[in-house]
Amino acid sequence: MTENEVNTEDVETKYQLSFDFIQKKLEGKKDSYGMLMKEIIRAGICTECGTCAAVCPVLEWDPIMAQPKLIGKCTGCGICYNQCPRTITDPIQLLGESITGYVANTNIPEVIRGQDGGTVTSLLCYLFDEHLIDAAVVTAKDPKNTWHPKAKIITSKQEALEASGSIYCHSQTVDALMDAIRADYHSIAFVGTPCNIDAVYKMKNSPHGMLKYFMRANVLTIGLFCMDSFSPETLYPMFQKDGIDLEKVIKMDINKGKFNIYYADKEEPVKAYTIRSLHKFKSSSCNFCTDLTAENADISVGSVGSGPKKNTVFARSALGAEIVEDAAKKGYITIEPYNAININSLLFLAKLKKVSQYTAQKRKVYIVRDVYERKEARIKTKPIAEELTSILTTRRAISVTKNLDEKAKILYLTITNTAGFTLDNLQFRIAAVDEVFERQPWITNIKELFPYESIEVEYPVEALEGSVLIEATSEVYGKVYSKTLKYEPKK
Numbered sequence: 001m002t003e004n005e006v007n008t009e010d011v012e013t014k015y016q017l018s019f020d021f022i023q024k025k026l027e028g029k030k031d032s033y034g035m036l037m038k039e040i041i042r043a044g045i046c047t048e049c050g051t052c053a054a055v056c057p058v059l060e061w062d063p064i065m066a067q068p069k070l071i072g073k074c075t076g077c078g079i080c081y082n083q084c085p086r087t088i089t090d091p092i093q094l095l096g097e098s099i100t101g102y103v104a105n106t107n108i109p110e111v112i113r114g115q116d117g118g119t120v121t122s123l124l125c126y127l128f129d130e131h132l133i134d135a136a137v138v139t140a141k142d143p144k145n146t147w148h149p150k151a152k153i154i155t156s157k158q159e160a161l162e163a164s165g166s167i168y169c170h171s172q173t174v175d176a177l178m179d180a181i182r183a184d185y186h187s188i189a190f191v192g193t194p195c196n197i198d199a200v201y202k203m204k205n206s207p208h209g210m211l212k213y214f215m216r217a218n219v220l221t222i223g224l225f226c227m228d229s230f231s232p233e234t235l236y237p238m239f240q241k242d243g244i245d246l247e248k249v250i251k252m253d254i255n256k257g258k259f260n261i262y263y264a265d266k267e268e269p270v271k272a273y274t275i276r277s278l279h280k281f282k283s284s285s286c287n288f289c290t291d292l293t294a295e296n297a298d299i300s301v302g303s304v305g306s307g308p309k310k311n312t313v314f315a316r317s318a319l320g321a322e323i324v325e326d327a328a329k330k331g332y333i334t335i336e337p338y339n340a341i342n343i344n345s346l347l348f349l350a351k352l353k354k355v356s357q358y359t360a361q362k363r364k365v366y367i368v369r370d371v372y373e374r375k376e377a378r379i380k381t382k383p384i385a386e387e388l389t390s391i392l393t394t395r396r397a398i399s400v401t402k403n404l405d406e407k408a409k410i411l412y413l414t415i416t417n418t419a420g421f422t423l424d425n426l427q428f429r430i431a432a433v434d435e436v437f438e439r440q441p442w443i444t445n446i447k448e449l450f451p452y453e454s455i456e457v458e459y460p461v462e463a464l465e466g467s468v469l470i471e472a473t474s475e476v477y478g479k480v481y482s483k484t485l486k487y488e489p490k491k
């Protein structure tokens with residue numbers, strides 16, 4: 001071999017070694033090829049740049065499907081996910097800018113009803129005691145409407161203690177803030193969810209006539225981490241139907257994917273719902289929200305990223321950092337340094353929230369409550385339009401995922417347009433298949449199903465094991481899907 005010739009075997013080995021090195025470094029992270037498929041490719045935002053295939057030895061670019069294809073065993077290292085230009089993986093993009101972070105908890109015995117570590121209430125106590133604020137805007141329970149939030153102006157430490165705890169519903173905090181400024185309070189601490197904080201941030205930074213207000217008062221913003229909030233008009237009646245007496249409830253919290261409800265000061269919740277089962281009670285705005293950690297606040301406080309009865313705290317402004325550190329110095333709270341935060345769990349959750357901007361279009365939910373026999377139980381089908389035969393036989397026009405809720409005897413079907421273009425005037429037919437007979441057909445028409453848009457169907461089933469037939473015919477393209485899917489209980 002001459003001096004200028006390259007030994008390709010050596011080069012390949014070097015690349016393989018560096019790939020192994022990065023894989024090792026990313027071990028234990030939850031990013032993977034599956035996430036790339038779900039968040040970027042199936043969400044329809046892939047730019048077809050091919051980077052994912054270029055960086056991984058077991059991925060290659062599939063020109064027919066116009067997407068990456070696995071040709072070997074995926075280790076789940078997530079290199080493809082992290083290198084994709086469409087994913088949001090940078091910590092600053094995910095959590096916003098901050099001066100520093102802490103894990104914190106209260107040292108005040110009276111903060112017994114603090115939601116997590118009681119840090120927010122303790123900071124308010126410190127601010128009142130030190131005469132740094134003359135009022136605060138908090139959210140307490142409405143005395144006239146059980147467990148409904150009521151934003152209010154408070155002027156004492158005692159009132160801060162009484163307002164501790166979280167109510168998982170929208171609160172009109174900005175209204176109370178404006179009242180506080182009009183009432184001539186000059187230094188105000190404002191506690192709110194990221195969307196509340198954004199409203200104040202916008203007023204301060206893009207005033208459009210709000211100048212007169214914000215020249216009159218200093219507003220310190222304390223933001224709460226927030227994944228979602230719920231509509232009390234629909235959530236609470238459901239709780240009551242399940243036998244929960246809201247008058248007896250002393251706390252609600254969200255932990256590890258569960259919404260827990262507590263009576264008295266017991267450790268165990270009286271009822272726990274999976275967050276998934278409460279999806280339909282979620283405020284619609286939260287489906288479009290991308291800020292988990294109140295990125296525009298002076299101080300942000302949440303529970304994810306720290307242990308039980310603790311808080312994760314970010315100080316984003318110099319003022320915020322000084323307040324947290326002085327409150328700790330004066331004994332109101334205990335703080336541990338930034339590296340005490342479980343940053344991976346925080347990044348993972350923040351990522352889920354950031355990608356909601358991509359997946360929001362999939363959140364249309366059609367729910368079948370009663371299936372019934374209909375005279376026109378068949379749909380008129382026609383063959384696939386000739387010009388599309390090759391493309392639709394290679395790419396599946398429709399893909400269906402199923403999930404059986406064994407307790408409720410509901411088969412959850414997510415039907416997605418994977419054709420890569422809008423399917424017009426679709427007619428869906430879903431029917432239970434009993435031997436050769438079909439029963440309980442459900443038929444619906446959908447004017448347009450956009451690329452990668454999904455419809456979700458809750459199809460009631462009689463038995464825990466069986467089959468359903470799913471058919472889809474487009475008026476323009478003909479029969480685009482027909483399959484009998486088997487379902488059975490999880491082993």
Ligand SMILES: Cc1cc2nc3c(=O)[nH]c(=O)nc-3n(C[C@H](O)[C@H](O)[C@H](O)COP(=O)(O)OP(=O)(O)OC[C@H]3O[C@@H](n4cnc5c(N)ncnc54)[C@H](O)[C@@H]3O)c2cc1C
Binds near residue numbers: 138192196224
């Ligand atoms: C709607 C909502 C969703 C949340 N989701 C998450 C999440 O997904 N992950 C996470 O880590 N943390 C979440 N939190 C924050 C968490 O519940 C705690 O508020 C936070 O950890 C601070 O805990 P703490 O012990 O310091 O609170 P505390 O010392 O008990 O103080 C809580 C403060 O929150 C105020 N407050 C209560 N309800 C509301 C409301 N609806 N709007 C505005 N202010 C309110 C109270 O006035 C009080 O001052 C959420 C909070 C809310 C309100």
Ligand code: SF4
Binds near residue numbers: 056079
């Ligand atoms: S092995 Fe390849 S496909 Fe699997 S996660 Fe890593 S980079 Fe992605």
Ligand code: SF4
Binds near residue numbers: 040046049085
């Ligand atoms: S790197 Fe991302 S955008 Fe580029 S082809 Fe792969 S999935 Fe698509």
Ligand code: SF4
Binds near residue numbers: 229283285291
């Ligand atoms: S998820 Fe977003 S919109 Fe919904 S309450 Fe939280 S911050 Fe507000």
